Amino acid sequence: MPNHTLHSKMDDMNNRTVLVTGATGFLGRQVINAFEYRQWTVKGTGFSRVEGTSFLKVDLSDEGQIKKALDECKPQVVVHCAANRFPDKCDKDPEGTRAINVAAPRSLAKLCAERSILLIYISTDYVFSGKPGEAPYEADAQTGPTNLYGQTKLDGEHAVLDEFKAAGKEGLGVVLRVPVLYGPAERNEESAVNVLMDFVSKAQANGMKIKMDHWALRYPTNTEDVARVCHDVAVKYLEAQDRASLPRILQFSSEDRFTKYEICKVLGEEVMGVSIDRIKPNTEGNDPKASVQRPYDCHLSTRALRHLGIDVSTQDFVGWWRRDMRAFRH
Numbered sequence: 001m002p003n004h005t006l007h008s009k010m011d012d013m014n015n016r017t018v019l020v021t022g023a024t025g026f027l028g029r030q031v032i033n034a035f036e037y038r039q040w041t042v043k044g045t046g047f048s049r050v051e052g053t054s055f056l057k058v059d060l061s062d063e064g065q066i067k068k069a070l071d072e073c074k075p076q077v078v079v080h081c082a083a084n085r086f087p088d089k090c091d092k093d094p095e096g097t098r099a100i101n102v103a104a105p106r107s108l109a110k111l112c113a114e115r116s117i118l119l120i121y122i123s124t125d126y127v128f129s130g131k132p133g134e135a136p137y138e139a140d141a142q143t144g145p146t147n148l149y150g151q152t153k154l155d156g157e158h159a160v161l162d163e164f165k166a167a168g169k170e171g172l173g174v175v176l177r178v179p180v181l182y183g184p185a186e187r188n189e190e191s192a193v194n195v196l197m198d199f200v201s202k203a204q205a206n207g208m209k210i211k212m213d214h215w216a217l218r219y220p221t222n223t224e225d226v227a228r229v230c231h232d233v234a235v236k237y238l239e240a241q242d243r244a245s246l247p248r249i250l251q252f253s254s255e256d257r258f259t260k261y262e263i264c265k266v267l268g269e270e271v272m273g274v275s276i277d278r279i280k281p282n283t284e285g286n287d288p289k290a291s292v293q294r295p296y297d298c299h300l301s302t303r304a305l306r307h308l309g310i311d312v313s314t315q316d317f318v319g320w321w322r323r324d325m326r327a328f329r330h
């Protein structure tokens with residue numbers, strides 16, 4: 001390769017800019033770290049929590065604000081983490097949820113396609129029904145969300161892929177589905193996994209008796225690992241000569257499988273060193289009258305990522321928590 005071509009390739013590598021939406025959130029913070037660590041210029045957007053940060057305040061339900069952020073930051077890549085991702089909150093505010101989970105990614109995709117920006121849209125395993133016997137799900141498996149959160153995230157996927165297709169820019173819009181996440185948190189309630197630490201502590205301290213789900217299967221995946229995969233996907237798609245032939249939907253998941261009760265047991269007995277005998281396993285499954293029905297098993301196949309040569313290994317669940325507890329104690 002001639003020297004000047006090599007230099008301009010290296011300059012491109014060194015001048016890469018990513019814009020992360022939802023940078024104030026549980027996953028977004030780690031995505032920021034993963035790209036910063038790899039020497040990218042990193043910009044982030046948040047909404048209610050931007051004060052005291054370097055992130056831009058962008059209301060993603062306002063297309064004008066998205067346009068302004070893209071034109072100010074001029075990223076090559078956008079990682080779209082912002083969403084309403086609490087199933088119960090989605091049910092309480094369907095209209096607001098559709099605005100952020102469907103209309104916002106559509107606007108973002110349209111504007112990114114116009115500017116030839118690669119968009120990685122973070123989605124969820126809840127796009128699947130999770131009926132017993134169906135998992136593991138390949139990326140092209142039949143979807144069938146069981147609740148409004150999953151439906152709006154699936155509609156967001158379609159919106160993103162449709163906008164890139166309409167603009168003739170297929171290959172620049174990529175969906176990355178992930179399961180329930182754990183990792184570094186500002187507060188344990190940020191994560192459906194981290195919060196179980198609080199349940200274990202409360203049961204231990206107050207003698208409270210707690211019933212914990214021992215029916216649905218979960219594959220807790222670390223936000224640091226997801227963030228690293230976002231970076232690797234960005235590089236792979238930016239550098240691909242034949243981008244249009246790459247898959248539009250990717251899936252990443254840990255292979256660690258637990259019910260929530262089993263997570264409490266591991267956190268209590270193997271990490272915190274306390275008994276969980278006040279936490280009782282509940283094997284009843286969904287209450288058929290509940291408005292939010294949760295899937296039984298949405299295990300995601302990582303085959304498409306592996307075919308791209310992207311590392312799908314993950315941190316060890318217990319090992320991560322033991323390290324985190326040590327950091328917490330010091």
Ligand SMILES: NC(=O)c1ccc[n+]([C@@H]2O[C@H](COP(=O)([O-])OP(=O)(O)OC[C@H]3O[C@@H](n4cnc5c(N)ncnc54)[C@H](OP(=O)(O)O)[C@@H]3O)[C@@H](O)[C@H]2O)c1
Nearest residue numbers: 022024025026027046047048049059060082083085180181
């Ligand atoms: N957490 C999980 O277990 C999990 C599992 C599967 C998939 N996912 C997906 O992963 C992504 C990230 O989830 P997360 O756990 O990081 O969520 P999160 O902690 O709740 O963060 C959500 C982010 O969205 C921003 N946001 C909300 N409404 C907004 C609006 N109108 N305009 C601009 N920004 C807005 C929030 O900003 P402020 O806080 O500053 O208002 C925050 O940064 C989501 O797409 C979610 O569907 C998450």
